[in-house]
Structures are given as structure tokens and as C-alpha cells.
Amino acid sequence: MVRYVYDFADGGRDMADLLGGKGANLAEMTRLGLPVPPGFTVTTEACRAFLATGAEPQGMAEEVTRHLTALETAAGRELGRPDDPLLLSVRSGARFSMPGMMETVLDIGLTDASVPGLAKVSGSERFAWDSYRRLLQMFGSTVMGVDAALFEEAITRLKEAREAPDDVHLEAADLQGLVETYKRVIRDETGQDFPQSPAEQLRLAILAVFRSWNGERARLYRRREHIPDDLGTAVTVQRMVFGNLGADSGSGVAFTRDPATGRPGLYGDYLANAQGEDVVAGIRNAVPLAELERLDPRSYRRLRDHAQTLERHYRDLCDIEFTIERGTLWMLQTRVGKRTAEAAFAIAAELVEEGLITPDESLARVGGEGLARLMFPRFDTSATGEPLAHGIPASPGAAVGAVVFDSAEAVRRAGAGEDVILVRQETTPDDLPGMVAAQAVLTSRGGKTSHAAVVARGMGKVCVCGAEELSVDTGARRFTTRDGTVVEEGTTVSVDGSAGAVYPGAVPLVASAAMRYLETGEQTDGIVTAVARALSRADSVRRLEVRANADTPEDAARARRFGAQGIGLCRTEHMFLGERRRLVEEMILARTDSARDRALAALLPLQRQDFTGILAAMDGLPVTIRLLDPPLHEFLPDRTELAVRVASAEAAGRRPDPHDVELLDAVSRMHEENPMLGLRGVRLGLVVPGLVAMQVRAIAEAVVERVRAGGSPEAEIMVPLVGAVEELRIEREEVERVLAEVSKESGVAVHCPVGTMIELPRAALTAGRIAGEAQFFSFGTNDLTQTTWGFSRDDVEAAFFSAYLDKGVFATSPFETIDRDGVGRLVRIAVEEGRAARPDLKIGVCGEHGGDPDSVHFFHGAGLDYVSCSPFRVPVARLEAGRAAL
Ligand code: PEP
Ligand code: MG
Numbered sequence: 001m002v003r004y005v006y007d008f009a010d011g012g013r014d015m016a017d018l019l020g021g022k023g024a025n026l027a028e029m030t031r032l033g034l035p036v037p038p039g040f041t042v043t044t045e046a047c048r049a050f051l052a053t054g055a056e057p058q059g060m061a062e063e064v065t066r067h068l069t070a071l072e073t074a075a076g077r078e079l080g081r082p083d084d085p086l087l088l089s090v091r092s093g094a095r096f097s098m099p100g101m102m103e104t105v106l107d108i109g110l111t112d113a114s115v116p117g118l119a120k121v122s123g124s125e126r127f128a129w130d131s132y133r134r135l136l137q138m139f140g141s142t143v144m145g146v147d148a149a150l151f152e153e154a155i156t157r158l159k160e161a162r163e164a165p166d167d168v169h170l171e172a173a174d175l176q177g178l179v180e181t182y183k184r185v186i187r188d189e190t191g192q193d194f195p196q197s198p199a200e201q202l203r204l205a206i207l208a209v210f211r212s213w214n215g216e217r218a219r220l221y222r223r224r225e226h227i228p229d230d231l232g233t234a235v236t237v238q239r240m241v242f243g244n245l246g247a248d249s250g251s252g253v254a255f256t257r258d259p260a261t262g263r264p265g266l267y268g269d270y271l272a273n274a275q276g277e278d279v280v281a282g283i284r285n286a287v288p289l290a291e292l293e294r295l296d297p298r299s300y301r302r303l304r305d306h307a308q309t310l311e312r313h314y315r316d317l318c319d320i321e322f323t324i325e326r327g328t329l330w331m332l333q334t335r336v337g338k339r340t341a342e343a344a345f346a347i348a349a350e351l352v353e354e355g356l357i358t359p360d361e362s363l364a365r366v367g368g369e370g371l372a373r374l375m376f377p378r379f380d381t382s383a384t385g386e387p388l389a390h391g392i393p394a395s396p397g398a399a400v401g402a403v404v405f406d407s408a409e410a411v412r413r414a415g416a417g418e419d420v421i422l423v424r425q426e427t428t429p430d431d432l433p434g435m436v437a438a439q440a441v442l443t444s445r446g447g448k449t450s451h452a453a454v455v456a457r458g459m460g461k462v463c464v465c466g467a468e469e470l471s472v473d474t475g476a477r478r479f480t481t482r483d484g485t486v487v488e489e490g491t492t493v494s495v496d497g498s499a500g501a502v503y504p505g506a507v508p509l510v511a512s513a514a515m516r517y518l519e520t521g522e523q524t525d526g527i528v529t530a531v532a533r534a535l536s537r538a539d540s541v542r543r544l545e546v547r548a549n550a551d552t553p554e555d556a557a558r559a560r561r562f563g564a565q566g567i568g569l570c571r572t573e574h575m576f577l578g579e580r581r582r583l584v585e586e587m588i589l590a591r592t593d594s595a596r597d598r599a600l601a602a603l604l605p606l607q608r609q610d611f612t613g614i615l616a617a618m619d620g621l622p623v624t625i626r627l628l629d630p631p632l633h634e635f636l637p638d639r640t641e642l643a644v645r646v647a648s649a650e651a652a653g654r655r656p657d658p659h660d661v662e663l664l665d666a667v668s669r670m671h672e673e674n675p676m677l678g679l680r681g682v683r684l685g686l687v688v689p690g691l692v693a694m695q696v697r698a699i700a701e702a703v704v705e706r707v708r709a710g711g712s713p714e715a716e717i718m719v720p721l722v723g724a725v726e727e728l729r730i731e732r733e734e735v736e737r738v739l740a741e742v743s744k745e746s747g748v749a750v751h752c753p754v755g756t757m758i759e760l761p762r763a764a765l766t767a768g769r770i771a772g773e774a775q776f777f778s779f780g781t782n783d784l785t786q787t788t789w790g791f792s793r794d795d796v797e798a799a800f801f802s803a804y805l806d807k808g809v810f811a812t813s814p815f816e817t818i819d820r821d822g823v824g825r826l827v828r829i830a831v832e833e834g835r836a837a838r839p840d841l842k843i844g845v846c847g848e849h850g851g852d853p854d855s856v857h858f859f860h861g862a863g864l865d866y867v868s869c870s871p872f873r874v875p876v877a878r879l880e881a882g883r884a885a886l
Contacts (some may be wrong), residue, residue, distance in 0.1 A: 004046040005063040007070065008039055011202050013314075018043045020234030022093030025334050028107050032313060034306050034331050038074055039088075039238030040067040044095065047210045047232035048791050056516040061203065064237075068202070075239060080198030083723055084121050085114035086133070087240040090205040092212060093708040094233040097335065101221045102233055103142040103212035105205040106275075107135040107240060109198040122245060129175035130167075130244075136182040136194060139201065146189045154181045202237070207233045226811045241330045244275050248296070251276045254289060254303060254320045254412060256311040259339040260529075262346030266304050268320075270295075276321055276332065277520035283764040299329045311335055315356045316365070317347050341370030342527050349530035360886055363537045367883070368853040368876035372396065374514035374531065375872065379496055379507040388481050388493065391442070391467030392797065393500030394453035399440035400494045401507045403487060405474045407434025412440065421495055422478060425472050426453040426465075426794075428634070432577050435461065435702070440495040444470045444479075459555070459870075462497035466798040470502075518562055518875055535875060539563070539880020544859065545866035546877045547622070549846055551575065553613035556623075559871035566622035566714070567614065567847035568778060568868020572695060573630050575610045576603075584635045589666050593689070599695040608705070615706045615713040622714045624846075624868075625779065626757070627695050627731075628684055629720040631675040639667045676783075681721020682756075685731050696735050698751045700742035707748050716753045718778060723762040725769040734772055755842070759783035767830035771837040778868070779827055781847030781855075785814050788823050815848065820853040835863075844868055853880040860884035 011019050011027030019027060023041030030036045042064065049057035072078045077086040087109040092102035110118065110132050119128035143146040155167070158178055164170050186194050195201050198881070212218060213233045222229060243251035254268035269286035272295065293300040303322060306329075310318045319337035323330045339347065348362040376397040401419035404410045406428065410422045414437035422438035424431060426445040435441055435455055440462035443452045456463030469482040477489040487493065494507035517528040547568035548559030556567060576584045583602050590596035615623055642664040649656040672678035685692040699715050706713035717735055722728045732754050743750045756773075758764055759780030767777070786793040793815060801813055810819070818824050834841045844866040849855035851873025859867050859879060869877050
């Protein structure tokens with residue numbers, strides 16, 4: 001038979017699925033012999049059964065009665081007995097902590113008949129009436145559905161009439177009157193009387209807590225925290241103890257270590273003459289636990305000993321709720337406590353030192369997101385007011401600077417030594433110089449994989465994108481916030497890329513010690529040492545290699561300092577900007593072979609120089625260079641701007657600039673409705689004569705140059721957006737031809753592996769055939785996600801992702817964390833079929849997912865050889881690859 005109720009003495013911490021976190025830990029503390037008020041837990045299974053059918057599961061009521069009787073016998077008192085009532089608390093407790101999201105009812109068992117008994121045994125009329133009114137208030141709203149505001153109004157009116165500043169100043173007679181008012185409110189609102197049967201109160205309270213699992217607050221919280229909806233909550237029923245019985249009573253919270261810094265030693269707050277709810281609600285100011293040591297040294301010592309017992313038992317930081325009832329300490333709750341990223345690293349390292357956990361356990365307790373947080377410089381937001389606007393936190397960190405509205409102005413001001421924030425509706429490759437110059441990028445459109453976001457993340461630059469509350473007027477050089485505040489160019493703002501917020505003025509910054517360590521190896525404090533240990537453990541256990549996405553020698557060098565084992569993606573399009581735009585234009589506009597060849601010949605030495613620098617920075621490590629990918633018109637001026645220039649010249653009776661006319665003609669010819677699905681990737685190589693040959697020659701000549709300089713260049717050539725093996729075969733022949741040519745000319749044998757990106761579903765589904773032509777695969781999960789879902793990576797996040805997240809269509813953006821069921825399935829198919837065709841096929845990933853903790857675990861499981869991510873995510877990926885291998 002199914003069992004729905006467990007006494008605290010029958011459970012344990014490994015039963016959290018059934019007993020909820022609170023119930024399981026109360027059982028554990030009971031078994032450890034700590035002073036826990038006795039009680040029992042009704043299981044999550046009972047909750048699920050109740051929510052599914054709307055009826056109490058069969059047998060549950062009898063079990064509750066049986067456990068209640070045992071409790072009464074042990075206590076020598078009965079629930080609600082008039083002369084000395086046993087009172088109960090009824091609390092929610094789910095598998096995962098959902099603080100304050102579900103219901104609690106205290107003082108169950110009090111009735112008209114037992115208030116005088118409680119007054120007598122407690123020695124306080126006031127306490128008895130106050131407890132009764134609290135029960136009516138909680139039960140009335142939680143169980144009987146009365147609007148809580150009606151109770152609040154009644155007590156506020158009473159306080160006004162008595163000129164009482166707070167509840168504590170209401171006397172016994174006042175509270176007795178309030179009890180009558182509350183009963184009337186309940187009757188008027190529900191047509192029913194407050195139940196005078198203690199057993200009925202208990203039954204109804206348990207069911208109300210069950211129901212609160214589906215309350216609006218709880219559902220919203222679960223969605224945000226990615227907690228499944230079908231777990232249900234357990235209900236703990238426990239003898240009440242009272243912290244509000246006088247000066248020798250009180251309630252508090254304690255941590256076995258400081259949860260902010262991880263420093264050892266008991267830490268927490270205490271409030272004398274108060275119940276636990278009063279501490280949480282902040283009604284009066286709590287004092288540090290040191291004060292308890294002075295007030296009640298015996299209870300303090302006991303608490304400290306129990307804290308130590310718990311920490312050694314759980315082998316982790318625990319938080320504790322406790323109550324002191326007339327000098328007796330009671331433990332009401334414990335759990336492994338939440339902590340900051342700093343504390344997580346510090347505690348994990350410290351517990352290894354103390355011999356409580358192994359280095360592997362220590363590694364399992366820290367995470368990549370925490371490490372990323374430690375790497376960012378921070379705002380000290382303790383004194384900031386309301387943000388100017390919110391957006392998508394696309395690339396974390398904190399930046400302060402003057403707002404500017406175009407790339408040129410950003411470059412100009414930065415050149416003069418000013419910190420600037422580049423504000424655009426959205427960015428294009430054209431904005432790159434400005435992005436490089438700026439401290440942060442702020443856009444009013446675009447999602448987490450928009451250009452601004454991807455590029456900013458790649459550079460470790462702060463970025464908030466999709467701040468739709470902002471209306472950006474580039475022409476007038478200002479933006480306007482939702483409330484009408486106008487921010488002109490040159491105004492200082494602070495951009496918090498971790499929170500996705502923009503503040504007026506300069507919020508002060510705090511530098512990060514972890515970052516200094518990664519850059520220089522300098523271990524300045526305990527937390528940095530803890531980070532160093534975690535990373536070194538991860539490196540020794542991980543199977544996945546970690547590479548970086550980098551396209552400048554500086555980024556490559558930084559990635560290497562951060563521990564990158566090569567470059568997994570060098571995007572060559574970033575080398576076609578700035579000064580070189582003119583040459584690219586010439587190549588695109590060329591009407592004759594010789595004109596095109598001239599432009600390509602001029603680009604060649606520049607490209608060679610780029611590659612030489614990167615190969616030098618990554619000497620001895622693989623560098624995967626991707627042939628040109630984006631649609632060519634991205635390198636040409638905007639069509640509308642050109643059309644306006646030509647039209648205004650004509651309207652003014654002038655002859656338009658012939659270059660403009662030529663450009664407009666080309667841009668119009670090349671215009672595509674869906675450029676990301678158009679002439680790009682390998683398709684460019686197949687239709688633009690000379691382009692592939694120029695790029696491959698630049699790579700091969702750079703290799704020759706490095707070899708002659710005594711280096712060990714390891715260039716790999718990667719073809720983007722392949723959908724059919726034929727495309728790769730044609731392109732590869734061209735690549736091999738040029739490599740052979742350069743080898744012959746130079747006398748240096750240039751061997752570069754040739755591989756492909758797998759970023760179209762068709763490529764994944766025909767991976768076995770494609771592997772026949774590819775020496776390596778690299779999953780381009782940005783495009784693969786876009787094309788698998790049919791989502792435009794540039795538009796959809798701002799358009800409807802928040803609605804999709806709210807409705808639970810997905811738990812996180814599939815552009816951020818790999819969609820295991822869909823995109824992940826394609827990855828697995830491609831790995832399996834690719835390796836079947838070519839057992840030594842090297843396989844990696846270079847989409848944004850390569851630096852996402854959850855996705856790294858997936859790629860480990862899928863059998864990839866490496867992940868590649870932006871330089872700043874390299875330490876994160878190293879750590880997570882290590883954790884994945886545990
Ligand atoms: C990808 O599509 O995942 C990828 C790495 O290429 P890009 O983002 O440059 O399209
Ligand atoms: Mg791509």
C-alpha cells in the first residue's frame with residue numbers, strides 16, 4: 001500500500017523527492033539527535049494525487065490521524081485541548097527550495113475554547129489572543145480564500161483607533177476584539193464560520209498547502225528557476241514552538257559559514273521575543289548572532305555545536321532556522337545553503353583542506369557561471385537608483401562611459417582618451433571599430449545572438465541588447481527612455497551587462513581579482529587560489545579540449561593565456577572591414593577578370609599578415625581558419641542610404657557621384673530578402689571567382705612564412721554552410737590546388753587539414769557522405785539552431801522569446817543552451833555517421849553554445865573532441881569540461 005505520511009524519525013535526507021527538502025532535512029536532523037520539535041511529513045506523492053483528482057487520496061486522512069495521535073502521546077498533550085492545547089505549524093516543502101512562494105499556516109489547533117488554556121499555560125493573555133488572531137488571519141486567507149487585505153485593513157484601523165505605532169502596542173483586550181472582527185470578516189466573505197474543530201483545521205490546512213503548489217506566484221517562480229511543474233509539494237506538520245514568549249525567547253537564522261565570502265565561523269541574525277516570520281519580514285531590526293552570545297550564552301554555544309554537527313554531516317555550508325523558547329533551543333529547518341560565486345569557490349577549496357570532501361567533489365560544487373561572474377568587473381550598486389532602461393543581458397560585466405551614436409564618434413572620442421558607450425538600434429559589421437573602441441554596446445533591438453551580442457561577447461565587451469524601452473534617434477544623437485527622459489550624446493551612463501540594466505551617471509566599479517589571476521597568474525587572495533585549484537583539477541580530469549573563437553593576434557594571445565588549446569574558429573570576415581572595405585568593394589564591383597584580380601591581389605598580403613600574426617600567437621597549436629561566410633553586400637554601403645544620396649543629388653539638379661550610382665546598382669542587384677539563407681558560406685566560394693584561391697593562398701603563404709621563421713604553424717581550413725557533399729568536394733579541390741601551388745613555389749610542404757562546418761540540418765543528416773570529403777567537422781550551432789527551428793537568429797529573441805519562455809515552450813533560449821532534443825539530436829546523428837565513415841574524424845563545436853555550461857556537458861556526452869568559445873569563456877569551458885568528466 002502507498003504510504004503518504006512519514007514521521008520525522010522515519011525519513012532522511014536522501015528522501016527529498018518524497019518528503020521535500022524541508023521534510024527530508026528535518027528527518028535528518030531528528031536522526032542526528034538535534035533538538036527538532038516533533039512532527040511528520042505528508043508526501044509529495046499525496047500532493048500529486050490530490051492535485052490530479054481534486055480529492056484527498058484514499059487512506060491519507062487515517063494516516064494523518066495516526067501520526068497525530070503518536071505526536072500527542074509523545075507530547076502528553078492533545079491538539080487543541082482546552083486547558084493546554086498542543087498547536088501545530090503546517091508548512092510547504094518542495095524538492096527544490098521555493099522561498100515564500102507557497103503557503104504556511106501556524107497555530108493550528110487554537111479555538112474559542114482553547115484560547116484561555118493557552119493564556120494560562122503561557123502566562124500571557126496577550127500572547128494567546130495574538131496567536132489566535134494570527135491563525136484567523138492566515139487560515140482565513142490561505143485556506144478559506146478571504147482577501148488578505150481585509151484583515152490588514154481591520155488591524156490598521158484598530159491601531160489607528162488605539163494610536164498604537166505597531167502590533168506590539170496592542171493589548172490583550174484589543175486583540176480579543178480583533179479576533180471577533182476577523183471572524184466576522186470570514187463569515188461575511190465566505191458564508192462560513194471559522195472551523196472550531198482542530199482536526200478539521202489541520203485537514204483543511206494540509207489541502208490548502210497542496211493547492212498552493214499551483215498558485216500563481218509558485219508557477220511563475222518555477223518557470224524562472226526551471227523547476228518542473230509536476231513535482232508537487234510535501235507538507236510538514238510540526239509542534240509549534242514560540243519565540244515570542246518574552247525576553248528569554250527569540251528566533252533567528254544562522255549559516256555555518258559566511259555565505260557571501262565563504263569565511264568559516266557561525267554567521268547570522270537573531271531577533272529576541274519574535275517568531276521566525278517576524279525575522280524574515282524585517283518587522284524589527286535583527287541583531288548579529290554575536291549579540292545572542294551575550295544574551296544567552298548557553299543557547300548560543302548549543303547553536304554553534306549543532307551548526308558544526310550539521311556542517312560535518314552534510315559536508316557543506318548549511319543554513320539553519322532556529323527558535324529559542326524560554327531558554328530552550330529548537331532547530332526548525334536546515335538545508336545546504338545558497339551562496340555567492342566567491343563563497344562557492346572558497347568553501348569548495350576549504351572543505352578539501354579540512355579533509356571533508358575530495359578534490360573531485362570540490363570541483364562538482366563550483367560552476368562555470370560562477371566563474372564567469374568572478375571574472376567581470378563589477379558595479380557597486382548599493383547606492384544606485386532606478387535604471388534608465390532594461391534590456392537583454394547579452395555580455396556581462398560593468399561599463400561606464402559617455403553615450404555615442406555611431407562608430408566614428410566612438411573611435412574619435414576613445415582616441416582622445418574618453419570612455420564611451422556605443423548606442424545603436426542594432427549593430428552591423430560596419431560598427432566594429434566603434435565596438436572595439438567602446439566600453440560597452442547598448443542596442444534597442446536584437447537578441448542574445450544578434451551581431452552586437454555575439455561580437456561583444458567575443459571581445460569580452462559589456463553588452464545590453466534589445467532594450468526596447470529605448471527609442472534611439474541616431475540622427476538627432478540622443479535616446480529617449482520610456483518615461484520621456486532624453487539622454488544626449490556625451491552623457492555618462494553605466495551599463496550592467498550581467499543584469500541587463502542601464503543607469504544614469506557613473507556607478508563605481510570594483511575590479512576582479514579572478515581576472516587579474518587569469519591574465520597574469522598572480523594569486524592575490526584566497527578566492528583566486530580556490531579558482532586556480534578548481535581549474536587545475538578540471539584540466540586534469542577533462543577529456544574535451546577547449547579552443548577559442550578569435551580573429552586577431554591579441555585575442556589569440558589572450559585566449560592562450562586563459563588556457564585555450566588552439567583556435568576553433570577564426571572568422572575571416574572581420575578582416576574585410578575598415579580600410580580594406582575599398583578593396584572588397586572593388587572585388588565585388590569588378591566587371592573584368594583583371595579588375596577583380598587586381599583587387600584580390602591587393603587583399604592578399606593583408607590577409608597573409610593577419611594569418612601570420614594569429615599563427616604566431618598560437619604557435620604549435622591548431623588554428624581553424626574559416627573561409628569567408630557572410631553575404632557580400634554586408635561589405636557594401638546601405639542600399640537606402642545610397643538611394644537617398646543619388647536621389648537627392650538628382651533632385652538638386654546635380655549629377656550623382658558615379659561611384660554611388662555604380663554601388664547602388666550593385667547593391668540593388670545583390671539585394672536578398674533573406675540574406676542569411678542566401679548567397680553566403682560555401683556558395684560564395686563556388687560563385688565568386690578567385691575569392692577562395694586568394695584566402696587559401698594567404699593562409700598557405702602565412703604558413704610558409706612561419707615555418708621559415710622557425711615556428712610550428714598548424715593551420716586548418718574550414719568551409720562554412722555546406723549542405724551537400726558536392727559543394728565541399730568542389731571547394732576542397734580548389735583548396736588543395738592552391739596549397740600544392742604554394743608548396744611548389746616555396747619549397748615548403750604546406751599540409752592543412754580541410755574540414756567543414758556542420759550548421760545546416762541537411763549537412764547533419766548526410767554527415768556520413770560529407771565526412772568522405774572532410775578531415776574535421778565543427779558544429780556551427782548558431783546557424784544549426786536557426787535553421788533547425790526556422791528562427792531568425794537576428795530577430796526572434798526580441799520578437800517573442802520572452803513570451804515563449806513565459807509560456808514554457810522552452811526553459812532557456814535555444815541560442816544560449818543547446819536544444820538537446822532537436823538540434824542535439826542532429827549533432828548526435830552527425831557524430832555517429834561522420835565517425836562511422838571516417839573513424840579519425842576530429843569533431844568540435846564553435847557556435848556560441850561552446851562556452852555555455854549546460855551545452856558543454858552535452859558535447860562531452862555526445863563524444864566531441866573539443867569545444868571552441870570566445871576567449872573570455874575559455875576558463876568557463878575548461879571548468880565545465882572537467883565537471884562533465886566527473
Ligand atoms: C555558427 O553558425 O554557429 C557559427 C559559429 O558561425 P557564425 O556564427 O559565424 O555564423
Ligand atoms: Mg554559422
